[in-house]
Amino acid sequence: xxxxxxxxxxxxxxxxxxxxxxxxxxxxxxxxxxxxxxxxxxxxxxxxxxxxxxxxxxxxxxxxxxxxxxxxxxxxxxxxxxxxxxxxxxxxxxxxxxxxxxxxxxxxxxxxxxxxxxxxxxxxxxxxxxxxxxxxxxxxxxxxxxxxxxxxxxxxxxxxxxxxxxxxxxxxxxxxxxxxxxxxxxxxxxxxxxxxxxxxxxxxxxxxxxxxxxxxxxxxxxxxxxxxxxxxxxxxxxxxxxxxxxxxxxxxxxxxxxxxxxxxxxxxxxxxxxxxxxxxxxxxxxxxxxxxxxxxxxxxxxxxxxxxxxxxx
Numbered sequence: 368x369x370x371x372x373x374x375x376x377x378x379x380x381x382x383x384x385x386x387x388x389x390x391x392x393x394x395x396x397x398x399x400x401x402x403x404x405x406x407x408x409x410x411x412x413x414x415x416x417x418x419x420x421x422x423x424x425x426x427x428x429x430x431x432x433x434x435x436x437x438x439x440x441x442x443x444x445x446x447x448x449x450x451x452x453x454x455x456x457x458x459x460x461x462x463x464x465x466x467x468x469x470x471x472x473x474x475x476x477x478x479x480x481x482x483x484x485x486x487x488x489x490x491x492x493x494x495x496x497x498x499x500x501x502x503x504x505x506x507x508x509x510x511x512x513x514x515x516x517x518x519x520x521x522x523x524x525x526x527x528x529x530x531x532x533x534x535x536x537x538x539x540x541x542x543x544x545x546x547x548x549x550x551x552x553x554x555x556x557x558x559x560x561x562x563x564x565x566x567x568x569x570x571x572x573x574x575x576x577x578x579x580x581x582x583x584x585x586x587x588x589x590x591x592x593x594x595x596x597x598x599x600x601x602x603x604x605x606x607x608x609x610x611x612x613x614x615x616x617x618x619x620x621x622x623x624x625x626x627x628x629x630x631x632x633x634x635x636x637x638x639x640x641x642x643x644x645x646x647x648x649x650x651x652x653x654x655x656x657x658x659x660x661x662x663x664x665x666x667x668x669x670x671x672x673x674x675x676x677x678x679x680x
Contacts, residue, residue: 374622383615384631390612392638396646397605398471404598406591409472417583418590419468422602423460424576426609430569433610442563444570451558452570459551459613460575463544470540475643482541487632488514489549491672494625498553501626506671513668514633517661552620552629559621568614626672633669637662 373379401407407414435442444452474482488511495503533539558567619628640658 372622374618380619380623380628381631383619384628385634387612387616387619388631388634389638390608391635392640393642394605394608395471395639396643397601397608398468399647401598401601401605402472404593404595404601406593411588412469412472413583413586413588414590415468415472415588416465416579416586417588419464420576420579420581420583421590422576422605423464423572423609424580425602425606427569427572427574427576429606429610430565430572430614434565434569442566442569445562445566448562448567448570451554451562452567452574455551455554455558455567456571456575456578458547458554459571461578463547463551464575465579466540466544466547470537470542470544473534473537474541482538482545482636485514485542486545486548486552486635487629487669489546490552490629490632491626493549494553494629500553500556501624506674507626510630510668510670510672513664513671517664517668520657520661520664549629552616553625555617556620556625559617564617564621565614568610568617572609572613630669630672633665636665 374383401418402409402415405418407418431442491501491507491511492503494500495507555564555567616628640662
């Protein structure tokens with residue numbers, strides 16, 4: 368009898384996925400707070416890129432150090448892994464976070480976190496229609512429609528008439544970052560058949576962070592040095608968000624179908640909205656009718672997709 372994989376059991380998948388989504392949800396208020404502490408203006412795109420690069424380079428170093436200690440030897444890139452690390456770095460770090468950081472600077476924390484939850488839907492569509500690794504079932508189609516309906520409703524303002532609000536530099540870039548994130552999850556699934564997920568995660572962060580730091584410095588980006596120790600604790604926490612969440616998410620992707628894991632992404636905007644309301648004072652936005660309705664629709668869409676997953680993956 369074949370031994371059951373613990374990482375494929377629903378309680379384990381649920382708890383680990385919730386941990387990842389909580390960490391990702393906390394990233395939005397942490398990033399915005401980081402802009403304030405380190406004196407980064409929302410319009411200073413180059414300094415934003417530099418700030419992101421420092422975070423991810425540090426995240427990659429943390430992943431490799433911790434994994435090396437656990438393994439009892441230094442974790443170096445596996446033979447033949449560089450092309451995979453490069454592609455993953457482009458999708459998961461450089462493109463995704465360039466769009467996310469710049470987009471987040473031009474939208475609210477609430478809007479940014481809800482939009483970031485769309486990656487689960489893009490993952491389902493891409494793994495079914497582009498990579499053809501899974502079937503696109505009716506529940507998945509209905510769930511995706513409800514999810515996108517929630518995103519549209521989220522961007523409607525009822526002040527002074529119904530106005531659809533969508534900025535290319537704001538919501539547009541955040542949405543593009545979710546597509547890149549969805550692609551990176553599928554790439555991890557494929558690459559994990561040959562290489563260690565944690566090794567890939569660590570070195571793609573180091574490479575992506577280095578590129579973003581180099582670009583930021585070359586183009587004149589700057590970050591103020593501040594005397595508060597809390598500022599560097601925040602930076603360390605932001606690095607840990609990436610180091611822990613992406614490593615754990617990659618392990619889940621390796622041991623489960625893409626749709627089963629990516630569907631839990633709906634919790635990212637839920638955590639993000641609540642944490643933004645607490646730490647950024649966006650309570651009015653978080654509790655507005657369209658934001659709450661958007662969360663209901665997104666959650667319902669995820670439920671529909673996940674309800675009969677075991678029968679039609």
